[in-house]
Amino acid sequence: MRVTRNIIFCMSTIAPLASRFTPGHLADLTPAAAQTIGAIRRWAVAQRSGAWAAGVLQEQLGCARAAAHVQLLIEEVGAAWPDPFCLSPLCCRRVSHDEALLGRMLETASAGDRPAFDRLCSDLLPADARDRLFLGRNVLAGAL
Numbered sequence: 001m002r003v004t005r006n007i008i009f010c011m012s013t014i015a016p017l018a019s020r021f022t023p024g025h026l027a028d029l030t031p032a033a034a035q036t037i038g039a040i041r042r043w044a045v046a047q048r049s050g051a052w053a054a055g056v057l058q059e060q061l062g063c064a065r066a067a068a069h070v071q072l073l074i075e076e077v078g079a080a081w082p083d084p085f086c087l088s089p090l091c092c093r094r095v096s097h098d099e100a101l102l103g104r105m106l107e108t109a110s111a112g113d114r115p116a117f118d119r120l121c122s123d124l125l126p127a128d129a130r131d132r133l134f135l136g137r138n139v140l141a142g143a144l
Contacts, residue, residue, distance in 0.1 A: 025093050040099075
């Protein structure tokens with residue numbers, strides 16, 4: 001599966017990247033974005049340990065529909081991201097550069113601010129990938 005190869009764990013203090021912002025803490029994100037990042041981290045741990053990842057998501061989110069939509073978001077991110085998506089460890093309060101960008105993307109998509117969403121990731125992702133991620137987040141928002 002492409003997603004499991006394209007999502008990796010890393011230390012949150014990585015070499016400086018050309019970015020529009022500096023990664024911060026999970027607490028800096030909106031609660032929905034932080035919950036989604038946490039769910040993605042748990043999904044990755046479950047995948048690596050051979051556990052049923054969908055069950056882990058459902059347990060954390062408390063809803064099978066939300067778990068399914070997070071899995072779809074993970075698939076979209078894994079397919080769209082040009083490099084492996086870097087996750088901080090599950091226990092870490094800091095976010096990686098990729099998590100910070102995804103968190104900001106989730107926040108702007110939740111606010112319905114498509115121009116800001118496109119400005120955040122237009123140099124990283126093609127238009128069709130941005131469309132899928134924007135729409136996927138809107139569907140996920142209805143499930144959370």
